[in-house]
Amino acid sequence: MMRLAIVEDEKNFADNILGYLQSFQKETGYQIETVWFQDGCDIAEEYKSDFDIILMDIQMRFMDGMTAARKIRETDSQVVIIFLTNMVSYAIRGYEVDAMDYLIKPVTYFSFSEKLKKALKTVEYRKSQYIAVPIEGGIQKVDLSSVYYVECRGHNLFYKQSKAEVESRGTMNKLEALLVQYGFYRNSKSFLVNLEYVESIQGNECTVHGERLPISRMKKKEFMQALLKYMGEEYDHRVHENVIMM
Template sequence: MRIAIVEDNQAEMERLCSHFDRYQREYQQKFELVWFDNGLKFLEAFNHNFDVIYLDVQMPLMDGMTLATKIREIDRTIPLIFVTNYVQYAIDGYKVDASDFLLKPVNYFNFCEHFKRIEDRFKQQEDAIAVTYSEGIVKILLDELYYVESNAHIILYHVFSNGAEKVLETSDTMKNVEQKLADYNFYRCNNSFIVNLKHVAGISGNDVLIADTKLPISRPRKKAFMNALTEYMGMGDK
């Protein structure tokens, strides 16, 4: 887990880092901590490349609330945690959908209780991928991604949500997409389609049935595809 700490007071930063160090030893976790001593430096470095952000509220150049507002213009979902001397800032934190607040000086017991809540939040999040398309960047829940189609140099993501299909078009290669989805029970049935094994309704001859659509299974890929499907369904060799 990659964590940003935006804190101008080095002693407070070191205190928080010591809690992370103790926590990862006690709970067999692994953290990468990156410290920024002001908000402007953080904004220059931020590119959806952190899992959690800890923000001091009172900082020079840019205060924590202003920084949080700017972060929310870029990323609406990343957990923001305010670390502050003043409990009244909690009210303002709701405006930027803060995940939690830690009151300085942060003791280890309060830190543990807090971070267990953060871990629970991550466990509850659904698997998703970020896809860049014509209108920007969108998060696709993998449970709603039924299959991916390749048409020349265009990739089409077939997403089904609330009974309706939405097709997102982007420029990519099937090889890249296949690698991105490799750990999530997606499998390639021919050169043009990668399907979500969870949503396979059946096999009819040389076709796989998914979302009321028949997709061809190529002869060279059929054996491997069928093995992957039976293994996913729990019918493979134990």
Template sequence: MYLFLKYIIQENMIRIAIVEDERDCQLSLAEYLGRFGNENDKKFDIALFDDGMDITENYESRWDIIFMDIKMKHMDGMTAARKIREYDKAVIIIFITTMAKFAIKGYEVDALDFVLKPLKYPQFVDKMKKALSSLSRISEHKYLLLPVEDRKERVSTEQIMFIEVKGHNLYIVTEQGTYTMRYSISKLEKELTGYHFIRCNNSYLINLKNVTGVEKDIVMINENRIPISRTRKKQFLESLSNYLVGGYR
């Protein structure tokens, strides 16, 4: 089981979904992506969807960029984008529209931009460069694919306050809620190396970014009070001090 979604900038493969009910527009975008990739030494994994309903049904947080038509027959692009944002805060959404005024609502779903029909390659290049720049900034963070009912949700490590192990289950606590999954805390600790997570005892892995205080043998994260074990106290406090001195917050 591989818990993390390594961002595609590092893998040199960018996963793009085109959600468009006009076949000509679909093919033009796919052609432009191929041309742009050849000109800029980028590799794209492209999938085509004919309607917003198609991409949102059993949605998986695997896409890096989604080109989304606003007007579609069964589920319009704005509705689809809202559903996607319930599970995926990181994916870049670019709307496709015939009129710029239709894209204004894109701010409601944190859309990056829009492209106007009929598609023109120079305009497309500008949008892709903007998307790749945004993607590069996002890639500085690490994301976990965490189970939510019958699907996976992409969650930034920065959102995690702490992780607790009970038996064979991990409880990953964020301000938005708690995710539960079967996984090894030792493996997770190793995979989070470099992202400022450290154990304060055998059962808790703490995100130093979200520590709000330390009181004797207790680390505080908002209203949560977590014990610091005697054997781990020295290392934990040194790591917290180095983190604060380093100015990461």
């Protein structure tokens, strides 16, 4: 189920949007849980990353939509923000907070439904790139597109990313079966690498985002084939030789 927030100080307009949402769900079959906030401060203060989409009015009494969006972006870079406004000049500033789009008031149902479909597709794509991994005391959401590789040390798995290393309980065999669909491949007993970040293969090592990782002899041929397949069949043999160093 998707979670959507409406941040709008005009009750009549908020009710209109809620009516559109009901019609949209009947037409498309989407299940959307909706929460209405009457001002930007109501959602931005003590914000938790628990919404997929936010429909945000720009002009509000206590905290305007741009300020609220900036505060939200401090903790949530993924939520889809669509601005609601009377003036295009306000809406085009949305790039400052990475807003996906805007709706000009009065909003027609056709315009609303088209923008919402686009937002939902974006959310679905982003969710497909995330997994929840168990950590001490709870779970951690991990963006797979930012993971360079996963290393197994003892009974723990370590997700190597640019900003932090996430430690989780789990087995490499189960993780391998889950992540193969996202472009990950097992190059040795202890490493599962994101093929997107493989820079080269040389001897019995591969370079992944600047780090040299071992490749087991039994895995080398399969690993190379997986990398070539990931790169695409349009790459001819000469390109392969340039990219993969033997």
